[in-house]
Amino acid sequence: MQAYTKYQANNNPQGLIGTLQVLDHQYMTIFVDDMIHTLKTVGLNMGYQENSPQLFDSYLKDLVWSGSLEETTLFGTTFIFAEQERIHYRGLAELKNMDFTYQFYDENGIPNAITIQPQSNVINNSNSPCFPN
Secondary structure (H helix, E strand, C coil): CHHHHHHHHHHCCCCCCCCHHHHHHHHHHHHHHHHHHHHHHHHHHCCCCCCCHHHCHHHHHHHHHCHHHHHCHHHHHHCCHHHHHHHHHHHHHHHHCCCEEEEEECCCCCEEEEEECCCCCCCCCCCCCCCCC
């Protein structure tokens, strides 16, 4: 990815401005659909069923965009505020394996509370193929 970022920064076909770290995340947005597909493939290989909520494109899209991609310019222009909040708290719920409740105001100014619950199985040192016991 670093080589690609350096190439893009030098040629800059999209006209983006920023440090290599900023550009790295901006260019990663190009691969969102590929990352969703990869996560779905990994989920299937881990035993999730095709129709399980953990493999829904909307859920995986939220996971892909949560975290450092939230800091990209494209995140703010692609999603309305309510979607940005959902994506942010979806990522936190999965990362921390806990419910997150946030409040937003509808078009009439009425507050609404939304609770996001983790959907995935927790991967930790005892059940992950990525972490040796």
